[in-house]
Amino acid sequence: xxxxxxxxxxxxxxNFGRFSDPALLILTSLASGAKHGYxxxxxxxxxxxxxxxxxxxxxxxxxxxxxxxxxxxxxxERRRPYRLTxxxxxxxxxxxxxxxxxxxxxxxxxxxx
Amino acid sequence: MPKRVAYWLLRLYPLAWRERYAVxxxxxxxxxxxTVRTLVDLGRGAIEARLHAQxxxxxxxxxxxxxEPSNTATIDRLLIGAGGCLLVGTGLALLVGPTRxxxxxxxxxxxxxxxxxxxxxxIGTVLMLLHRGRSPWAFYGAVVAAGLCGFTxxxxxxxxxxxxxxxxxxDYQAGPGWWGGLGxxxxxxxxxxxxxxxxxxxxxLRAQSRQTAN
Numbered sequence: 001x002x003x004x005x006x007x008x009x010x011x012x013x014x015n016f017g018r019f020s021d022p023a024l025l026i027l028t029s030l031a032s033g034a035k036h037g038y039x040x041x042x043x044x045x046x047x048x049x050x051x052x053x054x055x056x057x058x059x060x061x062x063x064x065x066x067x068x069x070x071x072x073x074x075x076x077e078r079r080r081p082y083r084l085t086x087x088x089x090x091x092x093x094x095x096x097x098x099x100x101x102x103x104x105x106x107x108x109x110x111x112x113x
Numbered sequence: 114m115p116k117r118v119a120y121w122l123l124r125l126y127p128l129a130w131r132e133r134y135a136v137x138x139x140x141x142x143x144x145x146x147x148t149v150r151t152l153v154d155l156g157r158g159a160i161e162a163r164l165h166a167q168x169x170x171x172x173x174x175x176x177x178x179x180x181e182p183s184n185t186a187t188i189d190r191l192l193i194g195a196g197g198c199l200l201v202g203t204g205l206a207l208l209v210g211p212t213r214x215x216x217x218x219x220x221x222x223x224x225x226x227x228x229x230x231x232x233x234x235x236i237g238t239v240l241m242l243l244h245r246g247r248s249p250w251a252f253y254g255a256v257v258a259a260g261l262c263g264f265t266x267x268x269x270x271x272x273x274x275x276x277x278x279x280x281x282x283x284d285y286q287a288g289p290g291w292w293g294g295l296g297x298x299x300x301x302x303x304x305x306x307x308x309x310x311x312x313x314x315x316x317x318l319r320a321q322s323r324q325t326a327n
Contacts, residue, residue: 037141053151054141055158058134062162078140 022052022060027069027084027092034073034083037061064088114142122152125159 016023029035029043041052052060061082064070069088075081084092114122119139123131145151 037137038144041141041145053154054138054145055151055154055156057141058138059158059161062130062134078136080137 016060016063019056019060019063021050022056023064024092024095025050025052026057026060026064027088027095030070030082030084031089031092034075034081036075036079036081038079040082114145114147116143119143122155123159125156126162130162 025044025048026040028047029040032043035043037054037057041054041057045051061070065072065082067087069085069091070082071085073081073083116139119142120135122142123135123138126135142151
């Protein structure tokens with residue numbers, strides 16, 4: 001599934017290629033507070049049922065960090081936590097709003113069926 | 114997964130990426146249940162990281178921290194040395210190895226030299242560029258040049274196999290025989306592989322030197 005971000009043009013996750021879905025999951029996970037890699041994986045499994053593997057997780061983290069949507073925080077070097085930046089929160093908000101419209105529309109249209 | 118194995122696995126990734134994320138990923142892998150899917154995913158991630166190596170370098174926001182076993186750098190250099198020696202050895206074998214000459218004119222030897230010295234010179238130039246870090250495309254150039262060299266070596270091996278099989282031809286000097294031909298071909302194959310490894314590792318060294326310079 002790919003989404004277009006109408007609210008913040010140029011910041012859409014679709015540019016992430018295969019990392020767009022993991023990136024959205026990561027942003028969502030970090031919305032509840034800073035987490036390190038393993039904690040993110042656990043959290044994402046819990047709320048979405050998706051089991052991200054380390055290669056995909058860190059591929060997406062690298063891209064998100066590159067965009068400035070997440071940032072590493074001071075912490076234990078081996079388990080460095082990442083936090084959502086303000087820009088990242090805006091992107092997530094926009095993506096979720098788009099998704100919400102899709103979900104609402106889809107559910108409405110499914111009712112007669 | 115044992116820490117050392119995890120570090121070795123992560124050597125598939127570019128050096129800059131490893132210096133930034135390896136410590137974290139190794140810590141994660143120590144807790145994570147590693148399956149075949151994990152290994153495939155890491156391999157795929159490594160290819161993508163290599164294809165976007167420049168982006169990875171630019172995205173670094175934290176100072177690097179190396180926690181990898183120090184002997185890996187030595188192994189890198191040994192591999193580069195071995196690859197280089199075999200490459201030169203192959204070139205020399207082509208020049209002075211199995212020949213099929215008529216009288217005093219070593220026709221095939223000359224052909225070997227012309228065909229193989231070009232790629233060798235190309236590799237030398239590209240590796241020099243790699244060392245100086247002047248071109249971001251030097252790594253890909255080195256791989257292509259190494260491939261060309263290997264392909265040429267194989268081509269020559271295949272084309273001259275007949276030479277090795279001949280039994281005392283009347284007008285030609287005999288080559289080194291079956292074993293010489295086989296050894297020559299194996300040497301070419303090993304040379305290709307080690308040259309590619311050397312080019313790959315040199316790219317890592319280049320990234321390391323760029324990081325140090327920054």
